[in-house]
Amino acid sequence: MTERELASHTTVSSTPSTTSRILHRFAHDYAVQLLNTAGITINGSQPWDIRVHDERLYLRCLLHGSLGLGEAYMDGWWDCDAIDEFICRLLQIQAPVQVGWLVNLPLWIDIRWRNRQRGKGAFVIGQCHYDIGNDLYAAMLDRRMIYSCAYWDGGARTLDEAQEAKLDLIARKLDLQPGMRVLDIGCGWGGTAQYLAERYGVHVVGITVSKEQAELARDRCRGLPVDIRLEDYRQTTGVFDRIISVGMFEHVGYRNYRTFMRTARRLLADDGLLLLHTIGSNVAYQGRDAWIERYIFPNSMLPSPRLLTAAFEGLFVLEDWHNFGVNYVATLKAWHTNFEQAWPRLAQRYGERFYRMWRLYLLMSAGSFMARASQLWQLVLSPRGVRGGYRSVR
Structure with a gap:
């Protein structure tokens, strides 16, 4: 190889390294600027400050957004004492729309043109999320295993009390009377059906797309006027006096609203x-x-007020719309506390990577509700309007 060829070869081979350094430096500087806007300092002393263990984090997040941030946490590239506050601050400055938008494009296109929640797709969420292990959910949730926002506004002091307050709130909003037939769409592990059958003397049909949920719900409700079915809501038949759907509509998909x-x-x-x-x-x-989407809730999306009202327009009268999303912060923190306390007996089955994934999921969700980026709604709808008017219950 001549001296000129050697010089040329050296220049070409060094280019990727130089480019890589420039990209990583740009990503680092951009991250510092973005985080400073949110009041977050890299390796700072506040609980919401991020501690970086791998400098590749910045470019990974710049290119892949929340997917890069989440996978990097699972890989141990960063830590934070108050992840919920860290996420809250990022959401308040709308950081997700400033990084990683390109990685969401294929997902958006797929969702835009394919009905992912129809047919066999309706059961994907059951297989991927709700069937991962009843031991995990039994350890994390309240004694009835209610996997939805609890109601703390009435002065509840424990998760069990707050979930019972939520179930009682639902029953009072529906004015349940003995002998009524109630359909529970997305019945979970049967805790709601059990409560309503025992406390209010109603007959409940509960449906779920999770095999694990269905089996445990049947055991829980044995001897009660409760029928648990493994089926998609579109397959259900009959006529019911009341219908409830608690924490299931997030899996319906906008094409199916x-x-x-x-x-x-x-x-x-x-x-x-x-x-x-x-x-x-x-x-x-x-x-x-x-x-x-990739790690927690595949095929899921959140409704907006406009999409919701368009879905029931001409079919139902809106009687009541109750927002108590801030209650989800306390609920998620209670679940996180239970999860951390139970982890020593769960660790061997689920492993360290799952631990970091699940911990991030719970605290990231809490941060979203803290930032008021996510809400929790209870709507009461009637087919023809309640004669004399509906009286709101809180």
């Missing part, structure tokens, strides 16, 4: 009531956080 409402109307008596309990978004969008 109208179908859900039409199905509920078909199943509900003319003088009946539907209570819809769902997490909601402030804005209408047809995607989902890429990390949440």
Whole structure:
């Protein structure tokens, strides 16, 4: 090799290294600027400050957004004492829309053109999330295993009390009477059906797309007027005095919102009531956080007020809309505390990477509700309007 060829070869081979250094430096400087805007200092002393263990984090996050941030945490590249506050501060400055938007494009296109929650797709969430292990959920949740926002506004002091307060709130909003037939769409592990059957003397049909949930719910409700079914809501038949859906609508998908409402109307008596309990978004969008989509809730998305009202327009009268999203912060923190306390007996089965993933999921979610980026709504709907008017219950 001549001297000129050697010089040329050296220049070409060193270019990627130089480019890499420039990119990483740019990513670092951009991260510092963005985090400073949120009041976050890299390796600072505040609980919400991020501690960086791998300098590749900055470029990973710049290119891959929340997916890069979440996977980097799972890989041990960073830590933070107050992840919920860290996420809250990022959301308050709308950091997710400033980084990693390109990685969401394929997901957005797929969601935009394919109905991911129809047919076999309706059961994906059950297999990927709710079937991962009843031992995990039994350790994390309250004694009834209610996997939705609890109601703390009435002065509840424990998670058990707050979840019972939520179930009582639902029952009072629906004015449940003995002998009524109630459909529970997304019945979970049967705790709601059990409570309503025992306390209010109603007959409950509970449906779920999770095999693990269905089996445990049947055991829980044995001897009660409760029928637990493993089926998609579109397969359900019958007429019911009341319908509840608690923490399930997030898995319906915007392409199916109208179908859900039409199905509920078909199943509900003319003088009946539907209570819809769902997490909601402030804005209408047809995607989902890429990390949440891949690791936590596949095929899921949050409704917005506009998408919700369009879905039931002409089918139902809106009787009540109750937002108590800030209650989810306390609920998620209680779940996180239970999870941390139970981890020593769960660790061998689930492993360290799962621990970091699940911990991030719980605290990231809490941060979203702290920032008021996510809401929790309970809607009460009637087919023809409650004669004399509906009286709101809180």
